Amino acid sequence: MRIVASSDWRDGLAFEVPVLVSDLSPGEAARCFVCGADSEPLARTELWAVKHRHPKNHSGYVRFYCLEHRPAPPRITPTVDPRRSSAGERRAAPRRSTPAVERPSVLCPDCFVEVPATGVCGICGNTVGA
Structure with missing residues (x-):
């Protein structure tokens, strides 16, 4: 049903x-x-x-x-763009952090699973070098 x-x-x-x-x-x-x-x-x-x-x-x-008990309609507040100044001029864009460098994935030669950053296979326990 x-x-x-x-x-x-x-x-x-x-x-x-x-x-x-x-x-x-x-x-x-x-x-x-x-x-x-x-x-x-x-x-x-x-x-x-x-x-x-x-x-x-x-x-x-x-x-x-x-009419006496009617709730007031919600107020719509204008949104302020933080990248704009009060004079309407555009400010510099905020700095972005540099992206993290990803390490290449390493596979265990025996289990064929991805090995974590420690270099120790989670299944068989072999130490795999990068």
């Missing part, structure tokens, strides 16, 4: 971005998650859907919020 996740309107939402519920799916009036079950149901044009991350469910979960 193969178990697959179902697909619905919640899959198309981005995480932590408020979206009007009326733009997502039609339906009856609903309540704000923060206001609680004792509050008056609000029209879908007055509710915001926010998809939150969940530690055990990669699809996350969606909650409805009124």
